[in-house]
Amino acid sequence: MISISNNKVYIKLEKKVSITSDTNVKISDIAKVIADEVLKREIEEINIYEIGKQKKSLHSVDIVDVIKKIRNVHPEVDIESIGEKDIVIEYLNGEKKPSSMWEFIKVAFVCLIIFFGASVAIMTFHTDVAMPEVHQKIYKMFTGNSIDKPYIIQIPYSIGLAVGIIVFFNHFWLKFENSPTPLEVEIDKYQDELYKCTVEKIKKRNIG
Secondary structure: OOOOOOOEEEEEEOOEEEEOOOOEEEHHHHEEEEOOHHHHHHHHOOEEEEOOOOOOEEEEEEHHHHHHHHHHHOOOOEEEEOOOOEEEEEEOOOOOOOOHHHHHHHHHHHHHHHHHHHHHHHHHHHHHOOHHHHHHHHHHHHHOOOOOOOHHHHHHHHHHHHHHHHHHHOOOOOOOOOOOOHHHHHHHHHHHHHHHHHHHHHHHHHHO
16 A cells, blocks of 8 residues: 655656646646645646647657646645656547447447458358368268268367357357457557557657
8 A cells, every 4th residue: 555745746747648628737637646635636637738729639758747737836745656758648639539329330330341251251262271171081981971061070070160150259248257358459559559559650740
């Protein structure tokens, strides 16, 4: 448990926040503050960034700027950062959240594309490795007869393929454990890389 003295301040900067209307960004909008209650309220009200009147845009603030702003008001405090070094501020300029129906349509469309794309990929893979011929040979090995479509092997194989995907990705209604799925891990990695790239791009834009 963190012990808080009267002049000790802990700042935890978020990775990304979205601002919809107010262009005066306060510390309370971008960070969590741990301090004495009175000092905490004063620090949270400090203006940290002015977005200005513009369209939807991305901005970046680093922890050094936050510390400088706090020290300008409270030079006596001891500040310790326990969060991110930079934060991405997404200004939406009063942009409304898309309707749930539109979101559903977009998700359904993407799911259809992925479904048919994955189906074609699986069928192409099976054609490349001559899977139908393999099933025919397995059927002949166990029965001694040759047939073109050994459904007794193909149907269980197809079911097993679907079940294997469900178990591996662990991301359907049949969730076997609470640990992150491989897909969630990859999405998390992608978001981390996107965050780093966005911060660097904003910094280069500001320098230029």
